[in-house]
Amino acid sequence: MRVTVETALAHGLTAQEYERIESTLGRAPTIEELGVFSVMWSEHCSYKSSRAYLRGLPTTGPRVLQGPGENAGALDVGDGFAVVFKIESHNHPSFVEPFQGAATGVGGILRDIFTMGARPIANLNSLRFGSIDHPRTAFLVRGVVAGIGHYGNCIGVPTVGGEVAFDPGYDHNILVNAFTLGVVRADRIFRARATGVGNPVMYVGSRTGRDGIHGASLLASAEFDAESERKRPTVQVGDPFTEKLLLEACLELMAPEMSHHLVAIQDMGAAGLTSSSTEMASRGGTGIDLDLSCVPLREAGVTPYEILLSESQERMLLVVHRGSEDAVKAVFDKWDLEAAVIGRVTDTRRLRCTFEGRVVVDVPIAPLTDEAPVYERPAAEPQGGEESAKLKLTDLAEPADYNQTLLRLLESPNLCSREWVYRQYDSYVGGGTVVRPGSDAAVVRLPGSDKAIAMTVDCNSRLCLVDPYVGAVSAVAEAARNLAASGAEPIGVTNCLNFGSPEKPEVMWQFQQAVAGLRDACLAFGTPVISGNVSFYNETEGRSIPPTPVIGMVGLLEDASRHVTQWFKSEGDAVVLLGRNREELGSSEYLAVIHHQVRGGVPWIDLETERRLIRTVVEAAREGLLRSAHDVAEGGLAVALAECCIASETTAPLGARIELEGGFRPDALLFGESQARMIVSVRRRHLTRLREIARREEVPIAVIGEVRGQRLEIGDFVGIDVATLGEAWRTALAGMLAGSGGS
Amino acid sequence: MRWGVITFPGSNDDAQTAYVLERLLGETVVRLWHKDASVDGLDCIVLPGGFSYGDYLRCGAVARFSPIMLAVERFAREGGIVLGICNGFQILCEAGLLPGALIRNRELDFLCRRVHVRVEDADTAFTNRCRRGDVLDLPVKHGEGCYVADEATLRSLEAGRQIVLRYTDAEGRVTPEANPNGSLGAIAGVRNARGNVFGLMPHPEHACEWLVGGEDGRKIFLSVIASGSGVVDVSAAPTSSKVLSGP
Numbered sequence: 001m002r003v004t005v006e007t008a009l010a011h012g013l014t015a016q017e018y019e020r021i022e023s024t025l026g027r028a029p030t031i032e033e034l035g036v037f038s039v040m041w042s043e044h045c046s047y048k049s050s051r052a053y054l055r056g057l058p059t060t061g062p063r064v065l066q067g068p069g070e071n072a073g074a075l076d077v078g079d080g081f082a083v084v085f086k087i088e089s090h091n092h093p094s095f096v097e098p099f100q101g102a103a104t105g106v107g108g109i110l111r112d113i114f115t116m117g118a119r120p121i122a123n124l125n126s127l128r129f130g131s132i133d134h135p136r137t138a139f140l141v142r143g144v145v146a147g148i149g150h151y152g153n154c155i156g157v158p159t160v161g162g163e164v165a166f167d168p169g170y171d172h173n174i175l176v177n178a179f180t181l182g183v184v185r186a187d188r189i190f191r192a193r194a195t196g197v198g199n200p201v202m203y204v205g206s207r208t209g210r211d212g213i214h215g216a217s218l219l220a221s222a223e224f225d226a227e228s229e230r231k232r233p234t235v236q237v238g239d240p241f242t243e244k245l246l247l248e249a250c251l252e253l254m255a256p257e258m259s260h261h262l263v264a265i266q267d268m269g270a271a272g273l274t275s276s277s278t279e280m281a282s283r284g285g286t287g288i289d290l291d292l293s294c295v296p297l298r299e300a301g302v303t304p305y306e307i308l309l310s311e312s313q314e315r316m317l318l319v320v321h322r323g324s325e326d327a328v329k330a331v332f333d334k335w336d337l338e339a340a341v342i343g344r345v346t347d348t349r350r351l352r353c354t355f356e357g358r359v360v361v362d363v364p365i366a367p368l369t370d371e372a373p374v375y376e377r378p379a380a381e382p383q384g385g386e387e388s389a390k391l392k393l394t395d396l397a398e399p400a401d402y403n404q405t406l407l408r409l410l411e412s413p414n415l416c417s418r419e420w421v422y423r424q425y426d427s428y429v430g431g432g433t434v435v436r437p438g439s440d441a442a443v444v445r446l447p448g449s450d451k452a453i454a455m456t457v458d459c460n461s462r463l464c465l466v467d468p469y470v471g472a473v474s475a476v477a478e479a480a481r482n483l484a485a486s487g488a489e490p491i492g493v494t495n496c497l498n499f500g501s502p503e504k505p506e507v508m509w510q511f512q513q514a515v516a517g518l519r520d521a522c523l524a525f526g527t528p529v530i531s532g533n534v535s536f537y538n539e540t541e542g543r544s545i546p547p548t549p550v551i552g553m554v555g556l557l558e559d560a561s562r563h564v565t566q567w568f569k570s571e572g573d574a575v576v577l578l579g580r581n582r583e584e585l586g587s588s589e590y591l592a593v594i595h596h597q598v599r600g601g602v603p604w605i606d607l608e609t610e611r612r613l614i615r616t617v618v619e620a621a622r623e624g625l626l627r628s629a630h631d632v633a634e635g636g637l638a639v640a641l642a643e644c645c646i647a648s649e650t651t652a653p654l655g656a657r658i659e660l661e662g663g664f665r666p667d668a669l670l671f672g673e674s675q676a677r678m679i680v681s682v683r684r685r686h687l688t689r690l691r692e693i694a695r696r697e698e699v700p701i702a703v704i705g706e707v708r709g710q711r712l713e714i715g716d717f718v719g720i721d722v723a724t725l726g727e728a729w730r731t732a733l734a735g736m737l738a739g740s741g742g743s
Numbered sequence: 744m745r746w747g748v749i750t751f752p753g754s755n756d757d758a759q760t761a762y763v764l765e766r767l768l769g770e771t772v773v774r775l776w777h778k779d780a781s782v783d784g785l786d787c788i789v790l791p792g793g794f795s796y797g798d799y800l801r802c803g804a805v806a807r808f809s810p811i812m813l814a815v816e817r818f819a820r821e822g823g824i825v826l827g828i829c830n831g832f833q834i835l836c837e838a839g840l841l842p843g844a845l846i847r848n849r850e851l852d853f854l855c856r857r858v859h860v861r862v863e864d865a866d867t868a869f870t871n872r873c874r875r876g877d878v879l880d881l882p883v884k885h886g887e888g889c890y891v892a893d894e895a896t897l898r899s900l901e902a903g904r905q906i907v908l909r910y911t912d913a914e915g916r917v918t919p920e921a922n923p924n925g926s927l928g929a930i931a932g933v934r935n936a937r938g939n940v941f942g943l944m945p946h947p948e949h950a951c952e953w954l955v956g957g958e959d960g961r962k963i964f965l966s967v968i969a970s971g972s973g974v975v976d977v978s979a980a981p982t983s984s985k986v987l988s989g990p
Contacts, residue, residue, distance in 0.1 A: 149853050153884070154794040156755030241753050241797025336752065424853045426884040428949040428956060429792075431759035445955065560954060649857050650957075 001031045011038035017373060024367045032305050032353065032360040039214070039271035039309060040278060040368040043536050048373045049502035050534040053515045061528040063491055065186060069283075071112040071267060073530025075492045076186050077556055079449045084118040084189070085181040087126070087457065087496040087552040089535035093235040094176040095224070098143025099150070102176050103238040106151040107313055109178045111267035114247050115316065117190040117254045118182030121430055122444045123152050125162040125178050126457040126496070126550045130171030132413040137166070138737045140174055141421075147238075148178070149424040154240035155247065158433050159425035161442035163457055166413040169465070172224060172540035177496040177533075179457055179552045183447060190254055192266035194280035194288060194319045194345050199263055201277070201288060201343035202325070204332050205246045205315035208273075209298035212236035212311025223501055224540040242314040242337070249335040250316060253328060261324035268315040274308045276317040277343070278351050282369035284319075287348035292355040294342040304355035319345055379512050380505035391586055391600025398667050402717040405594060406638050407728050409671065412593040415635045416732035438648060439565040440485035440631050443557065452560035454488035457552045460634065462587050463602050465546040468510040470602045472517030472549045474675060477610045478633055479553035480525050481678060484614045485629040487564040487621030488555030490525050493518075495532040495551055500544020502536045510547040518549060524607035525614070527553065564621050566630035568644050568654040568681050568707045573627050575644075575656055575705040576687075578694060579613055579677030581637070583664040589634045590671035609676045612697040617678055619693050625686045632677040638670040638714060640679050645712050646726040653722040658705035658714045666717055681707055744968055747785040749775045749815075749831075751806045755793035756828065760948045764789075767951050768964055777809040787824040787967055788815055790831025792884075792946060802845065802887045803833035812838055824868055824967060825940040829885055832932075832942030841935055841942045842900065843892035845885075849925025853886040858923050860908040860931045860945055861915045867907055867934055868970035869941040872962045878915045879908075879959040881945035883923055888944040890926035890933070897928060908932035908943055 001007075008018035011034060021029055021037050029037065039045055047054070059067040065082050066074035072086035090105025106123060113120045125148055130137050141164075152159045157180070194201070212235065253262055264284065266276045273295070281288045292304045298312070320328050325341055332339035346352070351368070353361035399405040409415055422437035434452055435443035441456040458479040464471025480490045495518060500507040522529055538545040557563055568575075585591055586600030620626050632640040637660070647653035662669035682690055687703065694701035713719045746764050750757045757774070764770040773785060777795075782788055795806035806812070812834075819825050819840055827835040835841045848854055859880055862873040873879070892900065900906050908931040912921040922929045924944070932943030947960030 146852070153853055153886075154753070154797060156793060239797070241794060241799070244753055244755075244794075244797075423856050426853070426855050428855065428882050428884055428946065429755050429759075431756075431762060431949060431955060433956075434954055 003028050003031055003034050007034060011035070012042060013038050017041060020373070025363065030360055032308055033363055035305050035309050036274050036361055036363065036368065039274055041372050045271050045275055046372040047534055049375050049377050049536060050511065051374050052376050053512055056515065056519050057529045058519060058522050059528050059530065061526065064528050064530055065189060067528070067530050068532060070191055071115045073494065074116065074189055075530060077446065077451065079451065080186055081446060081449065082184050082186040082189060083181055083453055083554060084113050084116045084184055085179065085494055085552065085554055086112050086531035087177055087179040087494045087550065088112065088533040089496050089498060090176045090178060091174065091498065091535050091538055094144055095174050097235040098140045099147040100235050100237050102144040102147035103151040104236045104313055105176050105178045106148055107238045107240065107243050108269050109180045110155065110157060110243065111269065113180045113182040114250055115190065115192065115265055115267045116184065117188055118184035119251060120157045120180050120182040121432055122181045122442065122455060123157050123159040123179065124442060124455055124457050124552065125176065126459065127162065127164045128170045128175035128461065128548060129166050130174065131168040132166045132736050134171045141737060144176055145421050145424055151238055151240045153426040155244045156429045158427045158429050160427050160433055160444060161437050161455060164418055164421055165461065167461060167546065169461065169546040172543070173538040173545050175498050175538065175548060177457070177550050179494065181453065181455060181554065190262070190265055192264050192280050192283060194264050194284035194286050196263055196321065197286065197345055197347045199319050199322055199345045200325055200341045201290065201345065202318040202320055202328060202339055203295055203315065203342045204318060204339045205337055206239065206242050206312055207296040207298040207338060208302065208307055208310045209312045210302060210306055210310060213306060213309045223537045236311050236313050238313050245335040245337055246314050246316065249332050249337055253331050258331065261320050261327050263319040263321060265316060265318050268317055270311065272309060272311050273317065278365055278368045280317065280319065281351065281365050287346040287350045287352070287365060288343055289346050290343035290353045292353050294340055296338040296340055304353065304360045308353065377502050377508045378505045379508035381509050382506040393585065393665060393668065396595055398665065399594065402670065403720050406642065406718055406720065409590060409593055409635050409639055410642055410725060410729040411732040412589065413736060414589055415639055417730045418733065419730060420734040434560055434563055435486060435565055436649070440482040441488065441555065443486050443563045445560050450559055452557040452563060454483045454486045454555040454557060456482040457550055458482065459548055459550045461546040461548045462598060464514065464548060466587050467602045468513035468547045469517040470605055471547065472514040473521045473607065474605055475549060475551045476518060476521035476525065477605065477675060478631065479551045480610065480614050481631040483553055483555030484617040485564065485566065485631050485678060487562050487618065488557045489618050490527050490553055490555045490614065492554050493522055493527045493529045493551060495529060495549060497532070497534045498538055498545065498548040498550065499536055500539040507544055514547055514549040521607060524611055562621055562624055564626045564629045566644055567628055567648045567651045568656065569627040569651060571654065571707055572684065573681040573707040574684055574687055574703050575658060575707060576680050576682060576690065577677065577702050577704045578616060578680060578699050580700045581662055581669055582672065582674040583668045584672045584674050585668050588636065588671060588673045590636065590667065603673055603675050605675045612699050613676050613678060616694050616697045616699045617680065620680070620690055623689065625682050625690050627681045627683065629678055629680045632679060634673060636671040636673050638718060641714065642712055642725050644679060645722045646729060653710065653726060654707050655709040655711040655722050656705050657708050660704055660715055670714065670717065744786045745771045745773065745784060747773045747775045747782050747788045749777060749788065749790055749811055751777045751793065751795035751809060753794045753796055754791050756946065756948055757791040757793070760789050760791045763948045763951045764964065768968065770968065775811060777811050779811050780814055782814045782818050787826060788818060790827040790834050792829035792831060795830055795834065803830060803837040806834045807838040816840065819940050822937070822939050826869065826967065827942035828946055828948065829944055832944055833887065835940060835942045840940050841933055842896050843890055843933065845887050846889045846891055847887050848889055854923055855884040856923060857881070858883050858945055859911050859913050859921060861911040863906050863909055864904050867938055867941070869934070869963055869966050870907055871969055872966040876915060878911060878913060879962065880957055881947060881950045881960055882956060883945050885944055888924040888926070890930040892927065900933060903936055905934050905936060906930055907934050907941060
């Protein structure tokens with residue numbers, strides 16, 4: 001087939017990019033070469049629009065063993081252990097085919113982690129759907145949740161936490177971001193650098209089929225239109241059972257007694273064999289020759305073009321030492337998996353592929369990777385936002401009945417219990433889960449040590465839409481508060497930056513602002529960004545999603561038994577507010593649910609204040625002072641207090657008697673979403689010590705009440721049985737999903 | 744005791760079961776591979792939880808044909824103690840070593856939550872460290888845990904005191920809400936007539952430490968240890984306790 005500029009355009013390349021390919025090669029590319037360029041230069045693989053901005057993120061620190069640039073990042077957590085973690089999007093496939101899209105998203109991020117030699121010990125996910133009333137939402141939620149459960153449960157990695165949000169801004173572009181954390185000996189991290197000229201390149205795992213061609217790469221690098229439904233066949237199909245075998249076989253190969261056979265290993269994810277081979281050669285400063293005729297195939301007649309671009313799941317590419325082929329093959333034989341030598345490492349710095357004796361690809365590596373196009377896309381602040389952002393509190397009617405208002409908030413889509421979701425996930429498997437889903441952060445024990453790792457994923461897209469800088473800062477701050485509330489010190493960040501089309505100046509402005517916020521907040525908390533993912537083109541027919549920089553943050557507990565949960569524990573404990581209430585209602589859940597308004601700017605935020613609050617809570621937890629701790633976030637103080645009262649799986653419901661001093665509107669006091677606040681409960685005798693710590697950190701501290709009885713009472717405004725609160729909160733989501741259309 | 748813990752392709756709770764037995768209870772554990780042909784020299788075999796062979800067909804339907812299952816059947820026939828947890832329970836039913844079958848949960852979805860189970864008979868190799876009527880707090884995590892059997896089988900299970908655990912509320916009452924999967928008779932665990940083979944859907948191995956899941960699961964393993972090594976046969980034992988009536 002003769003390749004022309006039209007063929008290139010059909011592959012999602014621009015005319016300029018095609019010219020660049022021709023001048024690089026000094027000739028027209030073959031169809032296979034065009035395929036290789038198109039996926040490697042896709043937004044998804046090349047980060048061509050984001051790379052210039054991401055350079056500003058802090059990526060170093062005393063704990064960093066591996067920053068961005070490998071399959072995942074790694075942090076030293078002491079005692080000879082490292083944690084390896086990353087978050088990645090699978091947005092476009094999950095909208096087209098929710099079950100398989102979400103399932104393969106989980107499969108992909110798991111491979112990124114065990115490729116590094118780490119055993120995955122925890123999955124989390126951040127999910128954003130359209131309005132709960134949208135006819136497609138229930139179908140998408142069911143499919144995505146079932147897909148995540150199917151993959152994680154079957155492969156035996158616990159899903160321990162996450163977030164689910166609903167907003168009409170995602171009606172046509174849902175977000176499915178999957179996070180995995182694994183554990184490895186710090187001196188046994190494997191990397192993906194193809195070195196040693198003449199070393200064999202081995203293919204292991206599932207056979208290659210025709211599924212997912214241009215799946216993750218191209219589907220995720222263009223916006224949706226009326227035709228997008230037809231792209232369903234490009235969504236990959238997951239097989240968690242095969243991945244379980246692949247996981248065990250790879251870790252067996254990477255164990256001390258076998259690992260001398262292995263030089264490099266990389267997952268075949270987006271852009272499959274093409275990206276794994278070129279990226280390994282690029283990092284190793286080498287070249288790779290592949291004989292595509294040797295690739296194990298699912299069916300006869302698969303073309304070299306399809307072999308190069310297939311995104312069949314559960315496959316890995318290995319570079320092994322010469323003479324180790326049989327030993328490596330024996331490991332994969334044991335697990336009934338394919339293993340085949342398909343090529344060699346060369347010193348040519350070129351990717352050269354033959355098929356049935358004919359050369360189909362012969363291109364230099366550098367233009368595919370380090371020298372791929374980088375665009376400094378124009379950015380411009382959107383106009384006309386100021387008027388709609390204004391909010392005069394005096395124009396808002398105060399609720400007549402605060403009990404009803406609180407119940408309506410607890411039943412609302414973004415605040416109600418996620419139990420219907422997480423009960424479909426195995427959160428026990430692996431045996432290390434200390435805090436299961438439902439509290440501020442998940443906590444998983446570090447195997448073979450007294451330590452534990454806390455994890456959370458967070459974003460408030462409503463704030464990001466109003467002000468992407470403040471939104472990103474607040475996402476990092478909320479994540480840090482969630483970790484602190486579990487007793488953990490924040491140590492590192494991964495991020496998944498979900499945005500609209502980078503070709504629009506206002507989207508690039510949002511992106512630029514969010515990255516700046518992310519940078520400033522991570523610098524303030526001393527939490528380097530060690531891995532991440534950018535997902536652009538989350539838009540349909542010209543309408544983009546709200547900017548959504550999802551933060552995955554990891555924290556360390558030196559003593560797992562000192563972990564803290566959000567639920568009140570005993571009658572008589574003092575309820576303490578750390579931080580200051582402000583008369584703010586802008587962009588709050590209360591404004592959206594009760595007054596049907598999204599306006600009023602963003603809350604006041606200050607990173608130094610946040611940092612001091614985090615230090616206070618982590619120190620108090622370390623000293624064993626805290627009976628419970630809970631971040632005050634969406635829904636404000638009243639919702640946070642209700643969540644502290646409601647029964648958990650392991651604690652009984654407990655009421656509280658609360659008195660709040662405000663001197664301002666009660667609805668702002670109860671439901672305002674001022675930042676830098678936490679509710680903790682402590683034994684009376686520990687109050688003095690807690691006050692000392694707070695004073696040292698200059699954090700405002702106030703005893704606001706006592707854990708008591710079976711009712712939540714807040715001043716003269718709220719008085720409800722905890723059982724009533726719990727029932728409303730717990731049953732709402734299942735009810736709404738059953739009630740809204742969908743199939 | 745010498746325990747054998749089988750790893751089928753797709754087993755997920757094998758390592759956790761071995762960890763509990765070895766590290767927490769000080770037992771000797773031999774890790775068995777599904778292609779092994781012998782279980783000689785062992786006192787108790789555990790079939791752990793997971794998704795053997797992906798469970799793409801009926802759960803346990805492929806694993807029962809694993810080479811090791813021939814050895815397990817022989818071991819059970821000779822009176823050896825066999826414990827099947829979750830997927831292990833499903834495999835034992837498929838293999839005909841336990842009566843009944845496990846089908847899709849009543850609500851159709853996979854379900855991960857804590858349950859309470861009441862000990863219906865403390866006179867077994869698996870519950871002798873409990874008292875009859877004790878309520879254990881254990882996790883379940885399964886998509887196909889709804890226990891079913893025909894009327895006659897259920898009647899003979901009742902009569903033969905083969906129903907070992909039932910789902911109840913925290914106070915030990917059988918209620919529809921306390922039954923997580925719609926199991927007939929709220930059955931959470933059954934033994935064979937001879938009393939040496941036991942399967943249950945809840946996961947005792949995930950409830951053996953205060954920090955992660957509580958400690959009620961220990962009682963199951965400690966009972967097996969207390970029953971001692973060797974042949975177990977309760978079918979001949981005198982019926983000392985009355986049979987509890989079903990729900």
